[in-house]
Amino acid sequence: MKSSMSLLKTIWLFGIVVLIMLGRGLPMWLLVVFIILALAAPLFREFRKKTDLDERQLYISHFSSHISFYVIVGLILFVMIQEFVKTGVNPPSQWYMVLLVPLVIKFIISIFQNFGLRFGARGIGLFFASVWLLFVLFSHGFQFESLIGSIPFLLMAVTAWYSKRFPLYCGLGFIILTIGLLFFFGAWMNFDIYVRLLMYALIPLPLLLSGGALLLSVYLKEEG
Numbered sequence: 001m002k003s004s005m006s007l008l009k010t011i012w013l014f015g016i017v018v019l020i021m022l023g024r025g026l027p028m029w030l031l032v033v034f035i036i037l038a039l040a041a042p043l044f045r046e047f048r049k050k051t052d053l054d055e056r057q058l059y060i061s062h063f064s065s066h067i068s069f070y071v072i073v074g075l076i077l078f079v080m081i082q083e084f085v086k087t088g089v090n091p092p093s094q095w096y097m098v099l100l101v102p103l104v105i106k107f108i109i110s111i112f113q114n115f116g117l118r119f120g121a122r123g124i125g126l127f128f129a130s131v132w133l134l135f136v137l138f139s140h141g142f143q144f145e146s147l148i149g150s151i152p153f154l155l156m157a158v159t160a161w162y163s164k165r166f167p168l169y170c171g172l173g174f175i176i177l178t179i180g181l182l183f184f185f186g187a188w189m190n191f192d193i194y195v196r197l198l199m200y201a202l203i204p205l206p207l208l209l210s211g212g213a214l215l216l217s218v219y220l221k222e223e224g
Contacts, residue, residue, distance in 0.1 A: 125160025
């Protein structure tokens with residue numbers, strides 16, 4: 001039975017490849033619907049209990065996905081470098097989006113899985129606060145603009161620092177700060193959709209997930 005399931009998954013994956021190759025002759029909306037349906041089943045299955053797979057099959061599945069992920073990252077970098085060499089200007093913002101957003105998601109998931117909800121939320125908060133504080137400092141230098149621009153990230157760092165002692169209040173603080181940042185950075189709406197997705201993944205998303213993780217750790221009574 002397990003061998004049959006593995007064979008079916010291989011055929012399923014091959015079908016997706018064939019579908020993409022033939023997609024140039026299909027209407028775009030039909031191709032998108034087919035690909036979403038084809039990819040939804042394996043993704044949905046990741047969140048269910050895998051009683052039909054042994055450890056070896058799980059290892060093969062996750063290892064192949066892991067290697068594929070880095071191959072995709074490498075190919076995106078290759079295209080970006082090629083575009084820069086040919087034109088002499090930075091690639092369009094959509095390339096940065098497809099490169100960085102998956103890396104941010106992988107980073108967040110890895111932190112939570114390796115260190116738990118409470119410690120993971122604290123680490124994510126401190127990491128992104130530090131990165132953005134450095135970005136503001138290098139962008140504006142030691143000026144009044146730097147002080148104003150640093151306020152949200154200083155609050156983020158303070159909230160993350162005290163999350164070990166006060167996980168409930170800091171979890172709520174992260175979520176409130178997320179909502180506040182959406183208004184604080186209202187000018188993002190003037191950017192194109194690719195820049196907005198990138199910025200949301202780099203600031204509000206880590207905050208929101210960290211806040212949710214802290215609240216969940218309180219509910220589960222996880223030790224910090």
